[in-house]
Amino acid sequence: xxxxxxxxxxxxxxxxxxxxxxxxxxxxxxxxxxxxxxxxxxxxxxxxxxxxxxxxxxxxxxxxxxxxxxxxxxxxxxxxxxxxxxxxxxxxxxxxxxxxxxxxxxxxxxxxxxxxxxxxxxxxxxxxxxxxxxxxxxxxxxxxxxxxxxxxxxxxxxxxxxxxxxxxxxxxxxxxxxxxxxxxxxxxxxxxxxxxxxxxxxxxxxxxxxxxxxxxxxxxxxxxxxxxxxxxxxxxxxxxxxxxxxxxxxxxxxxxxxxxxxxxxxxxxxxxxxxxxxxxxx
Amino acid sequence: xxxxxxxxxxxxxxxxxxxxxxxxxxxxxxxxxxxxxxxxxxxxxxxxxxxxxxxxxxxxxxxxxxxxxxxxxxxxxxxxxxxxxxxxxxxxxxxxxxxxxxxxxxxxxxxxxxxxxxxxxxxxxxxxxxxxxxxxxxxxxxxxxxxxxxxxxxxxxxxxxxxxxxxxxxxxxxxxxxxxxxxxxxxxxxxxxxxxxxxxxxxxxxxxxxxxxxxxxxxxxxxxxxxxxxxxxxxxxxxxxxxxxxxxxxxxxxxxxxxxxxxxxxxxxxxxxxxxxxxxxxxxxxxxxxxxxxxxxxxxxxxxxxxxxxxxxxxxxxxxxxxxxx
Numbered sequence: 001x002x003x004x005x006x007x008x009x010x011x012x013x014x015x016x017x018x019x020x021x022x023x024x025x026x027x028x029x030x031x032x033x034x035x036x037x038x039x040x041x042x043x044x045x046x047x048x049x050x051x052x053x054x055x056x057x058x059x060x061x062x063x064x065x066x067x068x069x070x071x072x073x074x075x076x077x078x079x080x081x082x083x084x085x086x087x088x089x090x091x092x093x094x095x096x097x098x099x100x101x102x103x104x105x106x107x108x109x110x111x112x113x114x115x116x117x118x119x120x121x122x123x124x125x126x127x128x129x130x131x132x133x134x135x136x137x138x139x140x141x142x143x144x145x146x147x148x149x150x151x152x153x154x155x156x157x158x159x160x161x162x163x164x165x166x167x168x169x170x171x172x173x174x175x176x177x178x179x180x181x182x183x184x185x186x187x188x189x190x191x192x193x194x195x196x197x198x199x200x201x202x203x204x205x206x207x208x209x210x211x212x213x214x215x216x217x218x219x220x221x222x223x224x225x226x227x228x229x230x231x232x233x234x235x236x237x238x239x240x241x242x243x244x245x246x247x248x249x250x251x252x253x254x255x256x257x258x259x260x261x262x263x264x265x266x267x268x269x270x271x272x273x274x275x276x277x278x279x280x281x282x
Numbered sequence: 283x284x285x286x287x288x289x290x291x292x293x294x295x296x297x298x299x300x301x302x303x304x305x306x307x308x309x310x311x312x313x314x315x316x317x318x319x320x321x322x323x324x325x326x327x328x329x330x331x332x333x334x335x336x337x338x339x340x341x342x343x344x345x346x347x348x349x350x351x352x353x354x355x356x357x358x359x360x361x362x363x364x365x366x367x368x369x370x371x372x373x374x375x376x377x378x379x380x381x382x383x384x385x386x387x388x389x390x391x392x393x394x395x396x397x398x399x400x401x402x403x404x405x406x407x408x409x410x411x412x413x414x415x416x417x418x419x420x421x422x423x424x425x426x427x428x429x430x431x432x433x434x435x436x437x438x439x440x441x442x443x444x445x446x447x448x449x450x451x452x453x454x455x456x457x458x459x460x461x462x463x464x465x466x467x468x469x470x471x472x473x474x475x476x477x478x479x480x481x482x483x484x485x486x487x488x489x490x491x492x493x494x495x496x497x498x499x500x501x502x503x504x505x506x507x508x509x510x511x512x513x514x515x516x517x518x519x520x521x522x523x524x525x526x527x528x529x530x531x532x533x534x535x536x537x538x539x540x541x542x543x544x545x546x547x548x549x550x551x552x553x554x555x556x557x558x559x560x561x562x563x564x565x566x567x568x569x570x571x572x573x574x575x576x577x578x579x580x581x582x583x584x585x586x587x588x589x590x591x592x593x594x595x596x597x598x599x600x601x602x603x604x605x606x607x608x
Contacts (some may be wrong), residue, residue, distance in 0.1 A: 031407060049450060060294045067577065078582065079587070082587060086590065088406060088407065089347060089348075089353045089408070089539065089542070089543060089547065090543065090586060092353060092355065092407075092410060092539070092587065093536065093539055093540060093543055094583060094586050095584075096536050096539075096540070097540075097579045097580075097582040097586065098579065098583070099577075099579070099581070099582035100575040100576065100579025101576055101579035101580055101583070103575065104573045104574075104575040104576035104579070105576060106484060107573065107575055108576070164524050211314055219418065219532065222411065222414070223415075226411050226415075232412075256426050257426070259425075259426070260419055260422045260423065260426075263415045263416075263418045263419045263422065264415075264419065266411070266415040267400075267415040267416060267419070270404060270408055270412040271400055271403070271413065273414070274404055274408040
């Protein structure tokens with residue numbers, strides 16, 4: 001039971017980050033290797049604004065999302081805009097260069113120490129649920145994960161912006177010919193994706209050690225996005241819960257082999273159904 | 283309305299001259315590299331060995347990622363398997379050292395055959411992800427299978443066979459092996475098979491209509507590529523005297539791909555030149571600041587943005603322009 005909750009919590013953090021990655025890829029066809037590094041920046045922004053300015057957690061979280069979205073706008077304008085039509089290798093690796101830049105910048109600005117963020121007061125402590133005690137923050141995270149997925153779905157399917165984004169996904173040229181500013185939409189899409197990384201960093205900060213190296217979550221995000229199907233919200237939800245729970249149980253049952261399981265699942269999905277559980281065949 | 287007339291004779295002349303120039307340059311470079319141990323201090327020889335290894339690994343990968351258009355994000359697997367095989371043969375087993383060194387690249391070849399069999403069915407981003415997943419599995423196995431691989435601590439204190447124990451001899455050995463491998467790769471790229479690989483990249487459907495088995499050729503290319511990267515891994519172990527799980531991680535795969543992009547992916551010397559840039563930049567910047575990765579990332583991003591054909595590719599392009607071919 002404890003493993004189930006722990007798995008769901010880490011799965012939900014993964015979900016929030018992977019949604020950003022999946023969304024960016026689904027719409028812009030850009031594989032953003034730097035997404036994990038941006039999540040790390042988000043966690044550090046959260047920690048440092050709380051530690052230095054003493055602002056409340058929720059304000060730090062909002063600040064993290066805004067900072068990261070701004071960073072996303074910058075990256076899109078300076079780098080990505082030039083490579084939408086470039087070869088796959090270039091698309092894959094340009095953002096890899098960003099990983100080097102961002103992870104060293106984080107080390108330079110915030111140092112190598114481990115930092116921890118306290119769970120915000122209203123969400124600390126635990127409640128008893130079905131005879132078991134559960135941290136309130138875990139329940140909050142699970143709720144937030146579901147809420148973010150729902151909101152993203154609503155934005156995509158019930159707003160004008162979402163309509164433009166879906167049109168852009170289907171055909172960039174024709175969407176542009178209809179008088180829609182596809183460049184602006186692309187920038188916003190990337191900013192939203194990176195903003196989600198920032199949100200993941202903020203919400204994850206109280207349950208992880210904020211330290212260099214957490215950018216490696218990108219590998220798990222790729223696993224989730226591949227298994228769920230790139231661009232699918234439902235798929236990302238199912239896959240991140242699956243990976244979170246399987247890893248959590250795996251580590252307690254077969255600690256030696258557990259880490260292979262996510263990669264094996266990813267390989268299996270790619271072989272049987274390359275477009276993912278919920279994706280559409282191209 | 284200047285109608286563009288391509289003077290075939292002129293074009294052929296340029297090409298032939300370029301070919302001769304390239305061959306002479308290669309021979310001169312080889313001679314220079316050969317006498318280097320008499321001139322430069324030992325530190326430089328180790329640095330050059332590192333360049334050789336990365337150059338071979340990247341060129342091996344470019345056969346698949348550049349010429350065939352299948353971007354493998356998991357070539358660390360074959361590098362690492364070559365490296366680990368060599369380390370295990372030299373420390374654990376009773377196999378004669380040289381036999382172990384000789385077999386190691388073939389272990390990588392075997393792994394490439396198995397993984398390639400599954401992977402070549404996919405293309406584009408899916409291929410990249412699948413190869414990455416396989417490489418990551420080997421990375422986990424190397425960490426967890428402590429009995430054989432030394433786990434997180436890797437295998438250290440590997441003793442080279444007597445013949446290549448001194449730095450000079452090791453350097454010559456690496457130089458010869460890498461030179462021979464690169465020569466073989468040139469032959470492969472220029473052969474009808476190499477031409478076929480490029481057509482598999484540019485127009486797989488048409489090649490299929492010609493009655494060519496797509497997957498079979500991709501698999502052969504995958505295996506050749508994995509083999510040469512495995513040779514690089516084997517040399518890597520001999521040079522460092524140690525091997526760690528890092529050599530199987532995505533960062534290693536990325537390093538090879540970055541070399542290819544920096545140098546230029548469709549020109550043969552590209553990946554090797556990129557490897558020089560990667561190794562030199564890392565070492566030079568590393569002596570000035572501990573934040574070398576920041577500058578390395580910046581340099582890489584700038585090169586990709588402003589020289590999308592890579593260094594060699596761009597030079598080649600401007601030479602062709604000067605000769606009035608475009």
